[in-house]
Amino acid sequence: MAEANEIPIDRKLGEIFEEAYNLMDTIEACYDPMNSPGVQANIKKCIGLYEDATRLVSLCGLFSSNETYEEIATENLRYFLLPFFLGQLNLKLCNADRKQIVEMADVYFNDFLRRCENYALCQKPETESAVVARNDTPGDKVQELARMAQERNTKLQKYQEKKELTDQIKLLKVAMKKEHVDDEIKREFYLKLLKSCIMEAHDELASIAQEKQILQYIDVARRNNSSTESHKPTPKGPPPRPLKPIIITRDAAQKAVYGMGYPSLPTMTVADFYEQRVREGIFPDAERMKEINKNSLMNRVYQDNAAELDKEEEEKETLVEQDDEEYLARQRAKDEFKDDHRRGYGNRHNRS
Known part of the structure; x- marks a missing residue:
């Protein structure tokens, strides 16, 4: 995703995360169209940085399944957000197969929510079958209206809560930009940001579920019209490389669980990634560049x-x-x- 001179071997995890986070703010504040080459290049660079940070988190083993968020150091709380940010950024990609993008985002958001549930940052939502069973119970029109009113009030309450969280995060974000920030302010900022992202992740998963149905309908329509499309010229060049989700894992067993069937490589360090690109001829050899610069x-x-x-x-x-x-x-x-x-x-x- 990134160029050779933008991924040095000796970079720290915190530096990579900060660069990606600031670049993400730049993308959000940009007024250019999302499909413009400059914005898409920044999105890909940001995804590459977050993927490198995820590999380093996996390599360092920062998280353990038998802990709660209260036992996590303040500086490490922000790394819970890695899969959420990757899910958001992948949804902004415009030059890849939309079905793959949606599947990638679904993996990232589910991984983010599952990890937050494991660390007691949020409660596990009610299963869809339980909701359907409760809604299918027989009742008169008064009960139906009462249920609809309750759902409306719940949505309004969530909207109000999300708005208050956004305002609080903006104020804390200003305090975070100061040179010396108290540890309590940092922890409050990260926890409120996590809470806001958890709410957004649930909304994103609901939108993804609807988009999957639309994409499935489009696939069926295309197969039905295959006879007319067979006369169109086939595109030249190799097919695009399939996307791979990079999630936080510690071993092969966790990769099989969290990967949800997708071929992911989450245990590669930044140095391994750079060396692989050097062997492929994409990045220049660091030792050779040192000799050239020396002379x-x-x-x-x-x-x-x-x-x-x-x-x-x-x-x-x-x-x-x-x-x-x-x-x-x-x-x-x-x-x-x-x-x-x-x-x-x-x-x-x-x-x-």
């Missing part, structure tokens, strides 16, 4: 400048140690001038 003209100029600066510093230190009167007098004169003339004193061009 470059710019590098030589930089080394010469650094040597000159070091030499000047040594000369200054020698003059200070020897109490050179001329040098000390010059430094005192500079200090006196700075005391009497503040910065920008003589630069009054085009100023009132």
